[in-house]
Amino acid sequence: MKTGGHILHIPKIEKGIVIDHIPTGHGIHILEIIRSHPEMKEVVVTLGLNYRSTKLGKKDLIKLEVQELTPRIVQHISLICPGVTIKKITDYEVDERLTVRSPQVVKNRLQCRNPNCITNHERHIETCFRLVDEQKQTFKCIYCERVFHLGELRPLIS
Amino acid sequence: MKRDLISMDDLTLEDIKEFLQLAATVEELPAGEKMTKLVGKILMVMFFEPSTRTRLSFESAMCRLGGSVIGFNHQMATSVAKGESFIDTIHTVENYADIMVIRHPREGTGRLASETSRIPVINAGDGTNQHPSQTLLDLYTIQKFFGGIEGLKIAFVGDLKYSRTVHSLIRALMKFKDQDFLLVSPDTLRLPEYLKRAEKQDTVRFHETASLKEAVSWGDLIYMTRIQKERFPDLVEYEKVKDSYCIDEKMLEHAPECLRVLHPLPRVNEISYSVDRTTYAGYFEQVGNGLIMRQAILLQLLGVAI
Numbered sequence: 082m083k084t085g086g087h088i089l090h091i092p093k094i095e096k097g098i099v100i101d102h103i104p105t106g107h108g109i110h111i112l113e114i115i116r117s118h119p120e121m122k123e124v125v126v127t128l129g130l131n132y133r134s135t136k137l138g139k140k141d142l143i144k145l146e147v148q149e150l151t152p153r154i155v156q157h158i159s160l161i162c163p164g165v166t167i168k169k170i171t172d173y174e175v176d177e178r179l180t181v182r183s184p185q186v187v188k189n190r191l192q193c194r195n196p197n198c199i200t201n202h203e204r205h206i207e208t209c210f211r212l213v214d215e216q217k218q219t220f221k222c223i224y225c226e227r228v229f230h231l232g233e234l235r236p237l238i239s
Numbered sequence: 240m241k242r243d244l245i246s247m248d249d250l251t252l253e254d255i256k257e258f259l260q261l262a263a264t265v266e267e268l269p270a271g272e273k274m275t276k277l278v279g280k281i282l283m284v285m286f287f288e289p290s291t292r293t294r295l296s297f298e299s300a301m302c303r304l305g306g307s308v309i310g311f312n313h314q315m316a317t318s319v320a321k322g323e324s325f326i327d328t329i330h331t332v333e334n335y336a337d338i339m340v341i342r343h344p345r346e347g348t349g350r351l352a353s354e355t356s357r358i359p360v361i362n363a364g365d366g367t368n369q370h371p372s373q374t375l376l377d378l379y380t381i382q383k384f385f386g387g388i389e390g391l392k393i394a395f396v397g398d399l400k401y402s403r404t405v406h407s408l409i410r411a412l413m414k415f416k417d418q419d420f421l422l423v424s425p426d427t428l429r430l431p432e433y434l435k436r437a438e439k440q441d442t443v444r445f446h447e448t449a450s451l452k453e454a455v456s457w458g459d460l461i462y463m464t465r466i467q468k469e470r471f472p473d474l475v476e477y478e479k480v481k482d483s484y485c486i487d488e489k490m491l492e493h494a495p496e497c498l499r500v501l502h503p504l505p506r507v508n509e510i511s512y513s514v515d516r517t518t519y520a521g522y523f524e525q526v527g528n529g530l531i532m533r534q535a536i537l538l539q540l541l542g543v544a545i
């Protein structure tokens with residue numbers, strides 16, 4: 082078993098998934114997302130808050146005793162918290178590492194904020210947003226063509 | 240793949256130039272030859288809200304190309320779509336025509352129709368969002384007056400905050416090189432900042448003034464818009480500004496000879512009737528150009544070569 086320098090004070094897991102580099106305060110949001118997916122209901126989860134981080138100053142961290150996260154969950158996380166790192170741990174070592182980026186297209190996950198947008202009036206229509214600016218986290222509704230900050234857009238209840 | 244005309248944002252500079260070139264060719268075509276181009280084709284005109292001018296312009300364009308027109312206006316729209324979803328209405332009418340033109344009070348209906356329909360869709364206004372044929376005909380008018388769309392000085396006057404026509408035209412002009420825009424509006428109706436952001440920042444310059452007089456001697460073109468009473472929460476404010484954005488013959492006394500005045504029409508009192516008989520009036524020619532550009536759009540989307 083190797084020990085990895087500055088993260089020594091965070092107890093290591095033998096295998097599972099670690100979501101790292103979560104800006105402090107957002108750990109709880111990601112936990113909510115994960116728990117909203119039925120297949121994750123029984124999974125053992127550890128949430129760590131306010132760890133010291135050289136990159137972020139302070140960070141949150143989540144450990145999951147699970148083999149993998151489905152693409153659906155990863156996309157869901159990428160919407161709320163792009164920039165976090167998802168690590169797959171095998172034998173106490175990082176096996177795979179993925180930095181979550183903002184999705185280019187978000188289909189049927191968000192509701193358009195424009196009350197006069199046709200997506201808010203037609204029953205059988207999927208919403209669709211396209212990334213405009215990754216830094217600013219802005220998305221454009223492909224129907225009414227309005228641009229919104231991600232924080233303004235409510236998730237669709239399905 | 241079928242082609243639609245939904246948003247100016249979908250068009251590259253090359254696409255726009257293609258439409259302008261095609262319109263110029265259409266204009267040169269003898270009327271008799273034009274009448275043979277779309278024989279047997281049907282245009283479905285679906286107007287869910289009133290806009291008589293745009294509707295007549297599309298209908299006339301189709302008829303002058305030898306095609307037929309069917310459809311409905313806003314008074315009939317409620318019975319056509321009685322309890323039916325917009326998507327179902329599109330699926331129904333696509334069987335009746337070869338191309339459709341839609342105007343609808345909600346934003347996004349043009350895009351939704353184009354995704355739903357097998358036949359080409361022209362967006363003739365979706366709420367406050369897009370009305371691309373208006374922008375294309377404005378560009379065509381400017382090109383005809385000045386021989387090109389680069390290196391021009393264009394003043395925009397009136398309601399620059401809410402005018403869809405102005406927003407769309409400015410964004411389209413910004414795709415061309417070397418533009419100077421003079422923005423003339425009351426303080427409460429200024430152009431939103433986000434519209435000024437260009438990809439090629441160095442070739443577009445914005446200037447601002449509150450004085451219409453300045454605009455008259457400043458540039459090549461004045462694009463007038465209506466200032467709507469409904470935009471003012473305070474009517475005192477409206478009374479103060481409404482007359483400062485009206486142009487008349489006297490104001491044009493010192494205008495450069497090449498100056499042209501455009502207006503998307505209908506006008507209320509922004510342009511005095513005395514301007515009509517001057518060489519500066521470009522707005523009726525603009526209407527004529529609309530007819531030509533809409534013929535070009537119909538030919539282009541139906542893939543008929545001329």
Ligand SMILES: [Zn+2]
Nearest residue numbers: 193198222225
């Ligand atoms: Zn929308």
